[in-house]
Structures are given as structure tokens and as C-alpha cells.
Amino acid sequence: MILCFSGTGNSLYAARLIAGETGDELVSLNEIMKSGAPAVFDSERPYVIAAPTHGWRLPAAVEQLLRRAKLSGSDEMYFFMTCGSEAGNAAKYCRALCEDIGKQYMGLGYAVMPENYLAMFPTPGPDEAERIIERAEPGILAAAREIAAGRPLQDPKAGALDRFKSGPVNAAFRALFIKDGKFRALDSCIGCGKCARLCPVNDIVLKDGRPRWLGQCIHCMACIGACPAQAIEYGKASVGRPRYYIDRLYSERKH
Numbered sequence: 001m002i003l004c005f006s007g008t009g010n011s012l013y014a015a016r017l018i019a020g021e022t023g024d025e026l027v028s029l030n031e032i033m034k035s036g037a038p039a040v041f042d043s044e045r046p047y048v049i050a051a052p053t054h055g056w057r058l059p060a061a062v063e064q065l066l067r068r069a070k071l072s073g074s075d076e077m078y079f080f081m082t083c084g085s086e087a088g089n090a091a092k093y094c095r096a097l098c099e100d101i102g103k104q105y106m107g108l109g110y111a112v113m114p115e116n117y118l119a120m121f122p123t124p125g126p127d128e129a130e131r132i133i134e135r136a137e138p139g140i141l142a143a144a145r146e147i148a149a150g151r152p153l154q155d156p157k158a159g160a161l162d163r164f165k166s167g168p169v170n171a172a173f174r175a176l177f178i179k180d181g182k183f184r185a186l187d188s189c190i191g192c193g194k195c196a197r198l199c200p201v202n203d204i205v206l207k208d209g210r211p212r213w214l215g216q217c218i219h220c221m222a223c224i225g226a227c228p229a230q231a232i233e234y235g236k237a238s239v240g241r242p243r244y245y246i247d248r249l250y251s252e253r254k255h
């Protein structure tokens with residue numbers, strides 16, 4: 001069973017490719033987070049966690065959900081992470097998570113996909129984003145074949161700098177940066193509510209037709225990436241940067 005969390009669609013894209021090879025059921029962790037439904041899963045096949053890299057590790061919200069989840073059936077757990085450039089030493093923490101929840105760690109695969117962290121880094125325009133996705137596909141499929149065959153995935157190599165980033169830098173990043181105070185809606189907002197519908201943690205409500213952020217944000221970038229009017233900014237960091245949301249990339253290409 002593939003349990004997928006995805007902010008802007010990259011990890012979902014990878015999860016769908018993996019499911020195509022393994023035949024596994026694909027379950028959205030976004031929906032479970034959003035609905036507050038109990039995280040109860042049963043799978044005879046190994047679990048595969050597909051998620052983005054946030055601060056060189058799994059997003060904190062995904063770690064928390066897995067720690068409180070009931071995961072019956074298979075004892076084995078794989079991880080497949082997408083990232084903008086590197087997953088750091090994420091594998092160490094996925095292994096530790098498995099130990100804590102009583103699963104056998106089966107390794108971590110990762111793919112470099114388009115950067116979505118508008119709040120901090122430059123994001124690619126549509127042409128570059130498509131090229132990055134094309135380049136990522138063979139690696140995702142290769143990992144999927146290993147998973148389908150029941151073989152462990154090889155963890156990415158991690159040096160001292162990776163350990164530093166996934167360790168103390170991640171802790172500071174989670175504490176200091178994952179905040180929503182800098183989000184704002186522009187006058188071009190059309191009040192469609194898409195940002196609120198997509199938010200996996202219900203951090204957005206519409207008031208007088210405009211989004212308001214409630215302080216529970218996990219920085220998934222769905223709202224700012226998917227807004228059809230490009231009417232959300234994050235402080236000054238996002239100004240003038242392309243918005244990235246994979247569904248929009250492909251739907252705009254069709255027209």
C-alpha cells in the first residue's frame with residue numbers, strides 16, 4: 001500500500017508511477033490529514049511512504065501521522081521522497097521511525113523533481129519543470145521495480161554536511177520557518193476557495209471572500225502554487241517567481 005502526502009503534486013506523481021509498477025493501492029495522506037479521519041491501514045503488501053523532502057527530512061506532519069497510525073499487515077516499510085535537489089540524511093530518520101513503530105525499514109529512494117518552495121527558493125518555469133520531471137521518471141520506475149520485487153532500496157549516501165542539515169538545521173528550520181504569517185492574498189483574488197479546499201491541514205478559511213491563514217500551516221505550498229489567479233504572495237520571497245503546481249503545469253500545456 002502506498003501512503004502518499006504531496007503538497008504540489010510531485011510526490012503524488014511519483015507515487016502513481018510506483019503504483020503502476022507494483023499494482024499497489026494508493027492512499028492520500030492529505031485527505032486523511034484534512035478530514036481528521038483515523039489513520040488506520042491494513043496491507044498485506046509492504047507499505048511505501050511517498051512524500052516530499054521538507055528540510056532534508058520527511059515533513060514533520062507525515063512523521064507525526066505515521067507515529068499515531070495503525071498499520072497492520074505487512075511489517076515492511078519503504079520510503080520514496082521527492083526533493084528539489086537533495087534529501088540529505090533523511091534515511092536515518094526514516095529508519096528510526098520504523099524502529100519506533102515496529103516496522104522493518106526497507107530503504108529510501110528519492111527523485112529530484114521541480115522545486116516547489118516558493119517561500120525560500122527559486123522555482124522553475126513550465127519548460128524547465130517538464131524537463132526535470134522527464135529526467136526523474138527512469139529513477140522512479142527503477143525504484144518501483146525494486147519495490148515490486150521485494151528488494152530493499154539503497155539509501156542515498158550521506159556525508160557530514162547532510163547529517164548537519166537533517167539534524168540541527170532541520171530542527172531550527174521546523175521551529176523558525178514553518179509559519180504562515182507572511183502569506184497574503186492580493187486584490188486579484190477571485191474568492192474561488194481553491195486554496196482552502198486544497199490545504200491539507202485546514203489552515204485557510206475564507207472571510208469576506210478572501211483567504212485567512214490560521215497559524216497551523218505546514219508549508220506544503222499547495223495554496224500559493226495552485227491559486228488560479230496567482231493571487232497569493234509569501235512576503236517578498238514569492239514576488240515575480242513562477243508558481244509551481246504539477247496539475248496546473250499539465251492542464252495549461254493542454255490548452
Ligand SMILES: Cc1cc2nc3c(=O)[nH]c(=O)nc-3n(C[C@H](O)[C@H](O)[C@H](O)COP(=O)(O)O)c2cc1C
Binds near residue numbers: 052
Ligand atoms: C517546506 C519545504 C521544505 C523543502 N525542503 C527541501 C529540502 O530539504 N531539500 C530539497 O531538495 N527540496 C526541498 N523542498 C522542495 C520539495 O521537496 C520538492 O519540490 C518536492 O518535490 C515537492 O513535492 P510535493 O509536490 O509532493 O509536495 C522543500 C519544499 C518545501 C515546501
Ligand code: SF4
Binds near residue numbers: 227
Ligand atoms: S485560490 Fe487564489 S483566487 Fe481562489 S480564494 Fe484562494 S487566493 Fe483567492
Ligand code: SF4
Binds near residue numbers: 007198201204213223
Ligand atoms: S496554508 Fe498553504 S502552505 Fe500552509 S499547509 Fe495550507 S495549503 Fe499548505
